[in-house]
Amino acid sequence: MLVLHDPLRQTDLPRGCVATIGNFDGMHVGHQGIIRGVVDRARELGRPSAVITFHPHPLSIVAPDRVPKQILTLSQKEELIRDLGVDALLIVPFTHDFSRWPAERFIQEFLVSALKVAEVRIGRDFCFGAGRSGNLQMLGETGARFGFAVEGADDVTVHGIRVSSSLVRDAISKGAMRTVSLALGRTYFIDGRVATGRRLGRKIGFPTVNVDPANDLFPGSGVYVTTSRFESFPRSFESVTNIGVRPTLYENYATTIESHIFDFDSNVYDDTVRVYFHALLRREQQFPSAVELTNQIRKDIERSRAYFRKKN
Numbered sequence: 020m021l022v023l024h025d026p027l028r029q030t031d032l033p034r035g036c037v038a039t040i041g042n043f044d045g046m047h048v049g050h051q052g053i054i055r056g057v058v059d060r061a062r063e064l065g066r067p068s069a070v071i072t073f074h075p076h077p078l079s080i081v082a083p084d085r086v087p088k089q090i091l092t093l094s095q096k097e098e099l100i101r102d103l104g105v106d107a108l109l110i111v112p113f114t115h116d117f118s119r120w121p122a123e124r125f126i127q128e129f130l131v132s133a134l135k136v137a138e139v140r141i142g143r144d145f146c147f148g149a150g151r152s153g154n155l156q157m158l159g160e161t162g163a164r165f166g167f168a169v170e171g172a173d174d175v176t177v178h179g180i181r182v183s184s185s186l187v188r189d190a191i192s193k194g195a196m197r198t199v200s201l202a203l204g205r206t207y208f209i210d211g212r213v214a215t216g217r218r219l220g221r222k223i224g225f226p227t228v229n230v231d232p233a234n235d236l237f238p239g240s241g242v243y244v245t246t247s248r249f250e251s252f253p254r255s256f257e258s259v260t261n262i263g264v265r266p267t268l269y270e271n272y273a274t275t276i277e278s279h280i281f282d283f284d285s286n287v288y289d290d291t292v293r294v295y296f297h298a299l300l301r302r303e304q305q306f307p308s309a310v311e312l313t314n315q316i317r318k319d320i321e322r323s324r325a326y327f328r329k330k331n
Contacts, residue, residue, distance in 0.1 A: 033067035122148025263303035
């Protein structure tokens with residue numbers, strides 16, 4: 020997949036493409052449906068397929084106080100888009116200057132003059148351009164003038180609920196992993212670096228990997244059934260992960276992400292790790308003593324192992 024990080028200034032573009040435009044945070048099943056439609060249509064016409072997205076999130080420039088935490092890092096988004104068979108990913112830098120571009124300028128200067136798009140598909144509620152003046156209707160009318168086709172993608176629902184990035188963010192924050200998995204069409208994950216912790220887990224018999232997350236957003240406080248995959252190992256490991264402030268052992272301590280990896284005793288400091296979240300076991304709680312905490316950790320580990328036995 021060709022990846023262009025500043026396509027407004029480049030000439031090596033996938034001209035004549037079938038394209039889609041959006042933020043695509045989360046790459047949920049609705050996003051995937053739009054992109055698969057673009058890839059299929061491009062192949063049918065013998066043209067390149069292209070995804071046009073923006074970085075950073077537009078609200079971080081036009082309304083910083085309202086910008087949501089992003090579900091995916093840019094590299095994760097790129098990975099998931101590549102997996103769908105897209106020919107080109109065009110990442111438009113969203114700057115203060117670009118935020119003032121009216122939709123008509125973006126269409127005429129980029130979609131028409133630079134890309135010479137054949138077709139464009141967007142979500143029916145997607146808006147773009149200064150003042151959010153660009154929408155499906157406006158794009159369709161402009162496309163009719165300039166000779167490219169426009170199609171709107173219908174919403175996707177799961178159990179009667181419309182899938183959106185906002186829905187996914189809310190479910191992640193609540194630890195509702197089943198809802199997250201259904202909305203994403205895959206197991207939710209975060210990436211991070213293995214950092215040096217205070218090694219208290221090892222002292223109480225449950226060594227943990229401390230994850231310094233690359234993601235802005237991660238699940239709410241609690242204990243989760245997880246799978247951990249390190250860059251230096253060719254396979255994944257079953258694990259249980261705690262997210263929270265460890266109230267039994269500390270007061271007013273920062274939120275940490277700690278994974279106890281089953282049947283694992285390797286030094287992975289500074290390695291990168293991907294943690295997949297399967298289910299919420301319980302909310303974080305404060306115990307009267309470290310002894311009662313360790314007893315609960317044993318129960319958490321057994322419940323987590325039972326989860327994987329059932330799945331297998």
